[in-house]
């Protein structure tokens with residue numbers, strides 16, 4: 001049985017976790033299981049930057065994930081980075097099994113705006129679908145409305161949809177129909 005494992009490092013009750021699970025389950029046509037491991041994420045901390053290395057989070061996810069899961073998505077509220085960028089909303093193993101997204105910069109309050117629970121939930125869904133799309137081997141999409149369009153700023157996330165464009169949806173359908181083509185770690 002294929003299933004998506006959501007590994008949440010966030011205890012934030014403000015997120016609609018059942019809503020997120022339902023949405024991702026529909027999009028990727030899988031059962032979704034949410035786990036809340038107790039794990040100190042300080043191993044990924046970079047004191048010089050005051051941020052957390054998302055690539056280190058992916059490595060840790062590969063270690064702690066349930067090997068029976070088809071894909072594993074980590075969710076954190078920590079500010080993530082990769083060395084060549086100021087920050088990232090998330091990172092994924094292209095064509096692999098793990099991805100991570102952060103809610104840190106998805107909160108309107110990060111930009112000095114009043115918090116908006118629905119907006120950050122919507123952003124979290126988009127970024128989760130986006131990063132999981134990468135785990136199915138999909139690259140960034142030039143269609144700015146497609147959930148696989150790359151997003152530099154939160155506004156870019158808001159301007160795109162929660163769905164794949166027809167082209168990307170076709171690639172996802174092919175990937176879901178041919179699990180033997182899914183690379184294993």
Ligand SMILES: [Zn+2]
Pocket residue numbers: 130131134140150
């Ligand atoms: Zn991307």
Ligand SMILES: [Zn+2]
Pocket residue numbers: 141142143146147148149164165166167168169
């Ligand atoms: Zn697309």
